[in-house]
Amino acid sequence: MIELKQSRNQFPREPIRLMSRVYKFILPDVRKELNGWRKEAGMIPDPELRRQALASIETKEFHCQGGAVYAAANLPKRHILIPLIVAFQTISDYLDNLCDRSTSMDEGDFRLLHQSMLDAIDPQAELTDYYALREEREDGGYLHRLVLTCQDRIRELPGYHAAQPFVAELVQLYTDLQVYKHIDPSLREAALLSWWELHQSRAPQLKWNEFAAATGSTLGVFMLFLSASDEHLSETSAQKIQDAYFPYVCGVHIMLDYLIDQAEDEIGGDLNFCSYYDNKETMLQRIVFMVDEARRDVAVLPASSFHVMIIEGLLALYLSDPKVSEQQEIRGVSRQLMRRSSLMRLFFFVNSRWIRKRLK
Structure with a gap:
């Protein structure tokens, strides 16, 4: 048993x-x-909030599945890590839906909504009315319960005091991105460029759209949650983890997400960071560059093979998505990314397809 x-x-x-x-x-x-969260979402009084909450769970379940893979590295703590990761990712997906299909384009509204994510990762934070600047406000306590679940589980992570500053930094960047990418389309690019100038020194080899994409990933946060399950975690180790994940692992994650969503985003009028490349060859070269840098960065971490599997799993997960086969240009990019794939990537590719088939 031992x-x-x-x-x-x-x-x-x-x-x-x-x-x-x-x-x-x-x-x-x-x-x-x-x-459990689907049941809670179904009881939201406001019809628009209820619709978006349910849609975020139904269409983005794989986000929670992917994030929860980090709990596989500490199964005895999965009763803490999985509820934490699922609740935090559910907040992210719910707010993304609200902002994407928002009845407003108010920067203050978006920032107040996303204050819930900053409060969720601070066990000392007090709740507020996150809907105060929008018309739809009656969620029956749904968002508050998600935040409280995160706070409660975080209190059970013995090493969180060392990880918290780095988690907070990543979540603040994520919040900034969500605010600027959802404001009036005539203002958002200028806002994103100004914001990038403030942080450009953190990722000098990245273009502005690639940096913005990297801030949109929650993987660095989830890895820090996992690391905080160890009572011996130090701030030095937490910093090392953040540096290994941001910007390249996080950037690969979201660039792949945008890659397969291009047709969908064009129809919805949503911002897509892959659309800023001059051609698909440049886009492919930049994604390959980011993958190579991500693999180099995680090589410094203990159990680096686990993190390499995360990178290969990301490629397999997104390139096996049915959206790829529906877009001729993306099929070509996907084939090139999968060409000469390692057996590991092919293994995860097959498993990703199998999981999707089971979900259907």
Whole structure:
């Protein structure tokens, strides 16, 4: 029994072991958590808030599944990590829906809504009325319960005091992005460029759209949640983790997301950071560059093979999405990215398709 507990408390280092944990522990636990939040969302009084909350769960379940993979590296703590990751990602997805299809384009409204994410990662923060600047306000306490769930689970992470400053920095960047990308389309590009100038020194090799994409990922936050499950975590180690994930791992994550959403975003009039490249060849070169840099960055972390699997899993997850086959130009980019793929990427590609088939 002791050996079993020890093995379950280690980072999985091979794809088969990782996916075994995902199928046995992670997917069932994520489904259980989301079923609970789906029930809560269904009781939201305001019809528009209820519609967006339910849609965010129905259409973005894979975000929670992907994020919860980090709990596979500490199964004894998954009863803390999975509810935390699912609740935090559900806030993110819900607010993204609200802002994407918002009845306003008010910067103050978007910033107040996303204050909930900053409060969620601060166990000392007091709740406020996050809907105060918009018409739709009656959610029956749904957003407050999501925030409180995050705060409660964070209090159970023994090393969170060391991780918190770095989590807060990433969430602040995420919040800024969500505000600027959702304001009036005639203002958002200038706002994003001005914001990038303030942070350009953090990622001098990235273009402005690539930096913005990197701030839109929650993976660095989830990795820091995982690291905070260790009572011996130091601020030096937390800084090392943040540096390994931001900007390149986070950037790969969101650039792939935008890659497959180009047709959908064009129809919806939504900003898409892949649309700023002159041609698909340049876009492909930049994504490949970011993948190479991401692999180089995570090589400095303990159990680096786990983080390499995360990168390969991202490529497999997004390139296996049905949206790829619906877009001729993206099919070509996908084929080039998958060409000469490692066996690991092909393994995750097959598993990603299988998981989607099961969900249907």
